[in-house]
Amino acid sequence: MALLDVALGVGEARLVPARFDFGVLRGRAVAGELPVLLRDVVRVPRRVVARSAAGEGGPTLAQRLATLNETEQLNALLDLVRGNAAAVLGHSSVDTIKATQQLKEVGFDSLTAVELRNRLTEATGVRLPATLVFDHPTPTALAEHLRDRLDLKAGAPTPAVLLELTKLEKTLTASGVNAEVHAQVSARLRTLAERWDGLLADTEDNPDGEAALDIDSATDDEIFDLIDKELGLS
Structure with missing residues (x-):
């Protein structure tokens, strides 16, 4: 009688009372096999774009x-x-x-x-x-x-400085800059590369002394400060 009351109040010409197993229907929706007539009845799971690869x-x-x-x-x-x-x-x-x-x-x-x-x-x-x-x-x-x-226990963590360089690389390759700015950035990067190589050379030439910045003991902040100074970011 309850179904009859509902049917009388809907005003549709044809109604079919049916019992649905929504767990099964959700599974069919996930597999892309849900009949068109049921797509307004069953909530189709939203697909999430995967972020696996880089x-x-x-x-x-x-x-x-x-x-x-x-x-x-x-x-x-x-x-x-x-x-x-x-x-x-x-x-x-x-x-x-x-x-x-x-x-x-x-x-x-x-x-x-x-x-x-x-x-x-x-x-x-x-x-x-x-x-x-x-x-x-x-x-x-x-x-x-x-x-x-994922074998995360086996590998050593990627140094933070390398992750920062990856971010910098993405910024540089994605930036739309004019020729003048491009030349300025190129010059600073070359200078930074020379100074970076020089730090290693200083350490090797004077292993018992103090280099300007010992890259083996320098903190991430010290290395980032050097990068910022050379690129004019600080």
Whole structure:
């Protein structure tokens, strides 16, 4: 009778009462197999553009993580897992995905598990098995597995000065400057390169003395100050 009351109030010529399994329908939506008639009924998960590779010349995920300590690495990977899990399920917030909760408890099935695997493969650049979510059933377990697969423990962190130089390189190649500014920057970069080489030479020629700036013991701030001075940024 309740359905009849609803039907009488809608004013449509034809109505079909039906019971839907929205978990299955979300899975079909993820796989791109949802019938057109149901696209207004089921919330289709929003696709997130992956940031795995060093898109547009930026550092890869592994390179970014390499600058963090172990706790920060795990937190970053946990955010990655929870964010993609929420997107797959069509949730508007990652708060619905608890770090230690079984993913199947929040609605993951075989189809959505494969979609999450695909997203994480794209985001990390690491080939992951279709059984990933079932082998590592919580976001925390997944994050720890991704960290192991990325082999972050083996590599030494990328020196901060090299990361800063990467940023500078991107700025220089993306800047649209006139010929005069281009010449000024080129001259400063050549001077900086000569001084940088000179610092190493001073250290090698006078190993027991004090060089103008010992690059082996200089802090990142001291090196950045040198770069800023040579480029006229300070």
